[in-house]
Amino acid sequence: MQFKSHARSLALVLSLVLVAGCSSRGGTQDGSMDGTNGGAAGTGVSGTGQVSGTGTGTNGDRAGQQADGRIPEVRIIYFDFDRDNIRSEFESVLVAHARYLRSNGNARVVLQGHTDERGTREYNMALGERRANSVKRFLEVQGVSPSQLEVVSYGEERPAVRGHNDAAYDQNRRVVFAY
């Protein structure tokens, strides 16, 4: 039990390091006007549920206990402007999905990557894929089999919210878990 918990903590830390490492180069530019407000745009994303994340194994355990038998309820995570790294408040969501997928080897999920509308369409298609791949890598480090995961980028083509302002953009930069 003790060992398992440690293993999980280690896996979580590993995921973060790996994902951070992978996303450090280039970033996900949906198109900042000035390139300066990169990490600061994650203001007031609503409707995602408040998932606290302390970045330790206990957090993963708690989310996991709820998720073992059924698909975790939170199936959308949001991204900062210009970024494809996993925001800390969503780590527990990913851990819960990882646990569900490990316990249900036949389950498959499509990770749908989305961007906001700024920038060219085909370039955004590539950026949406980068976000979904960031989630995929996190789950794989958590022990999920790659055969359970598929990445599909929709770029800016399927906004969750119609609108041309930051509030809409915050809702549209996302990865959706489609089981």
Place this chain on the structure above:
Amino acid sequence: MKALTTALLSAMLLIFSTLAQANLTIEITRGSDRATPIAVVPFAADGESLPEDVAQIVSDNLERSGFFEPLERGAMYDQPTSSEEVGYGQWRALDVRYLVVGRVAREGEGYRIRYELMDVSGSRRMLGETVTASSNELRGGAHYISDQIFEAITGIRGAFSTRIAYVTAQGAGDDMQFALYVADADGRNSQQVLNSREPILSPAWSPDGRKLAYVSFETERPAIYIQELSSGQRVRATAFEGVNGAPAWSPDGRKLAMSLSKDGQPEIYVMDVAERSFERITNSSSIDTEPAWAPDGRSLLFTSDRSGGPQIYRHDLGSGQVERLTFTGNYNARGRFAPDGQSLFLVHRSNNGYQIARQDLESSRLVVLSDSHWDESPSVAPNGTMVIFATRQGNSGVLGAVSADGRASYRLPSAQGDVREPAWSPFLN
């Protein structure tokens, strides 16, 4: 190969539908200060009521090009219908440089259109021709006449008889409707090519104007399709895992450049359409997408973030050498060559948002052409004089066009939904 399944599909929803119309109208937003004054006199119709005002179509076409400033009909004291009736002095007094007159007569089931072009300052007839058109081709006849007049005066081949493809989208979230259309270059005669509840994007005309390649998510995965416009028949060209995007025909129509992420990051590939074989062109750990062929077919433009943000690069297909072309600003994407290969049109981000810009290849000088904040998807007319692009009017996506020198512009508003992803056809005649 499973991914290359050449599924010949002709399902109900894919068949050409002329019922579903999405005609666009034209709103001139900026006239060129260098436009040449011309008068297109209403064509005589021998007492008959015609379904189309041929002279008005010609006048609108010439005005839209930015090269001409047509005289208002109310300012015409006289309305001659043939060169013999023209008194040059009064047109000179109106500062008109060129004059177009004509008449339309019934001939069998169709029409016979006679038109003449006069050089007012030289008091001479430059051009005269009789054109026959079937009853539903009066607009086509008017576009043909516009092409002839445009070329006689400017020396540049007219592009009024061309077509545009575009995508419409409505709704948001889980409830969206997408459609692909083709229409005349003036937005009329629209025909639906495809509709879907899943995204459609990146339509690209084959060089012979008979086919469109495009990306459709109808299987809930992106795939590139090639569809013949006359029959509606189509094949799925690629459906690899990951991004299947940005198809671009080679000038000889045999190859399709595209972006595929099947081997990891999106890379540029060239597909031999007949052989269905693929050649990988780029090999980087960055995003490589939005390929476009040089007019001579010997190099490809593409967008890459290998230097951090997106910039436009040129890959020489002979030597394999790659050269970065854009250095102005931190976002330049979706480059398209001008038909003469001397400059490229692209999306440039400035402090003022996203605009269409032209960069001269020799000097690397970049000039912003459009003036909205949300301009994207430039597509160049086959004669290089205009660029059509996607922009926004209020909260709706609309198409806009700007002349290659940035002096003249117009918009093509639509009554329904967002219009985007315009693609200007090659010459069709």
